[in-house]
Amino acid sequence: MSRTSGTSGLPPFDPTDPLGVEELLDPEDLAVRDTMRAWAADRVLPHVAEWYERGELPGVRELARELGALGALGMSLSGYGCAGASAVQYGLACLELEAADSGVRSLVSVQGSLAMYAIHRFGSEEQKREWLPRMASGEVIGCFGLTEPDHGSDPAGMRTYARRDGEDWLLTGRKMWITNGSVAGIAVVWARTEDGVRGFVVPTSSAGFSAPEIKHKWSLRASVTSELVLDEVRLPGDAVLPEAVGLRGPLSCLSHARYGIVWGSMGAARASFEAALDYARTREQFGKPIGGFQLTQAKLADMAVELHKGILLAHHLGRRMDQRRLRPEQVSFGKLNNVREAIAICREARTILGANGISLDYPVMRHATNLESVLTYEGTTEMHQLVLGKALTGIEAFRGD
Known part of the structure; x- marks a missing residue:
C-alpha cells in the first residue's frame, strides 16, 4: 500500500489567507x-x-x-x-x-x-x-455628539442640557472629540432633559451652534475632529428623537459603531503585517533576506496568527449580527481583542522595518498612531474589560464604591 502526501489534493497554502x-x-x-x-x-x-x-x-x-x-x-x-x-x-x-x-x-x-x-x-x-x-x-455629512470635555467613559455625567421654551427646545453645552464635526450638516446631540437623556437632530446652521476644529493631533491626522459648542441653540419641538429616552439610545449606537471597529482594526493590522512581510522578503542583512532569520519568522508567524484570528472573530460576530443574535458583551469582546492585537501587530511590524518603520514611506507608524485613538474611542480598553468582567462574574465594578 503506497503512502501519499498528507497534503495531496488540498488547496495550496495562501499567505494572505492562511485559514481560508x-x-x-x-x-x-x-x-x-x-x-x-x-x-x-x-x-x-x-x-x-x-x-x-x-x-x-x-x-x-x-x-x-x-x-x-x-x-x-x-x-x-x-x-x-x-x-x-x-x-x-x-x-x-x-x-x-x-x-x-x-x-x-x-x-x-x-x-x-x-x-x-x-x-x-x-x-x-x-x-x-x-x-x-x-x-x-453623502450630500449631507453627519456627526454624533456624546463625549464631553469632562465626561468620556461616563456619559451619565454629561452636562449638556436641553430645556423647554414654549414649544421649542433650547440646547446648551459642549461636546469634544467629534469626528466630522466641522464639516457636518447635521449633528445628533445627546443632552440631559427633565425626562432623562434625549437625542436631538441639530442642523449645524442653527444659530448658537459652532464646531471649531481640533488641531495638533498626533493620531487620526487625516480626519476631521472637532469640538461642538451649543449656546442656547433653539430647536423646534420635533427635533427630539422620539424613540430614545435615557442612555439606552446612545449606548446602542456605540455598540453598532464598535462592531465596525472590530473589522476596521484588522484592516490597519493587515496593512502593517503585509508591509512587514514584503520588507522581510526583500531587505537583506548578513547576506540574505531578513525573512530568512528565525527571529523574524517567529515575529511574522505570531503576527499572522493574531491577525487572522481577529478576522475570523470579526466574521463570527458579523454572522451573529446578521442573525440578530449579537449581544453588546460580544461586541466588547471583539473590540477589546482586535484593537489591542492590531496595535501589537503594528508595533511588531515596526521592528521588522527597523528605522524605515517610522517613515511615512511605509504605512506602519501611521496605522500604529491611528490605532491609539481607536483604542480609546467607542469605549476604552478598561471599559470593555469591565463590561466583560460584569458579564463573567455577575458583579458590576464600574464604580469603586
Whole structure:
C-alpha cells in the first residue's frame, strides 16, 4: 500500500489567507470587499501619507459623495436610500477602508453607525425621510455628539442640557472629540432633559451652534475632529428623537459603531503585517533576506496568527449580527481583542522595518498612531474589560464604591 502526501489534493497554502476565511464569503460579499479595496487604492492610498503629514483630510465632502455613490454610508441600514447590506458586508467595507487609513473608516462609521443609525432606529418618520436619503448619498455629512470635555467613559455625567421654551427646545453645552464635526450638516446631540437623556437632530446652521476644529493631533491626522459648542441653540419641538429616552439610545449606537471597529482594526493590522512581510522578503542583512532569520519568522508567524484570528472573530460576530443574535458583551469582546492585537501587530511590524518603520514611506507608524485613538474611542480598553468582567462574574465594578 503506497503512502501519499498528507497534503495531496488540498488547496495550496495562501499567505494572505492562511485559514481560508475567504471561503466563508459569498459572491456579493466578495464584490463589496473588492469594490471598497479598489476605491481605497485609487482615492486614498496615493495621497494619505501627505494628508497625514499635513494633518488634514482635503476634499472630505467629495469623498463622502463618492462613498455614498458606492453605497458605503449607512450601508447596513434598510430603506431611505440605504444599501441594506449585510453586517458582514459592512464589516468587510470597514476593514478595507481602515487598511487605507483609520480616519477614512471613521468618516464612514460616524456617518452610518452613529448619526444615521440613531435617526434610523430612534427617529420619527419625518426625520428619517428628511435626513437619511441625503446622508446615504453623502450630500449631507453627519456627526454624533456624546463625549464631553469632562465626561468620556461616563456619559451619565454629561452636562449638556436641553430645556423647554414654549414649544421649542433650547440646547446648551459642549461636546469634544467629534469626528466630522466641522464639516457636518447635521449633528445628533445627546443632552440631559427633565425626562432623562434625549437625542436631538441639530442642523449645524442653527444659530448658537459652532464646531471649531481640533488641531495638533498626533493620531487620526487625516480626519476631521472637532469640538461642538451649543449656546442656547433653539430647536423646534420635533427635533427630539422620539424613540430614545435615557442612555439606552446612545449606548446602542456605540455598540453598532464598535462592531465596525472590530473589522476596521484588522484592516490597519493587515496593512502593517503585509508591509512587514514584503520588507522581510526583500531587505537583506548578513547576506540574505531578513525573512530568512528565525527571529523574524517567529515575529511574522505570531503576527499572522493574531491577525487572522481577529478576522475570523470579526466574521463570527458579523454572522451573529446578521442573525440578530449579537449581544453588546460580544461586541466588547471583539473590540477589546482586535484593537489591542492590531496595535501589537503594528508595533511588531515596526521592528521588522527597523528605522524605515517610522517613515511615512511605509504605512506602519501611521496605522500604529491611528490605532491609539481607536483604542480609546467607542469605549476604552478598561471599559470593555469591565463590561466583560460584569458579564463573567455577575458583579458590576464600574464604580469603586
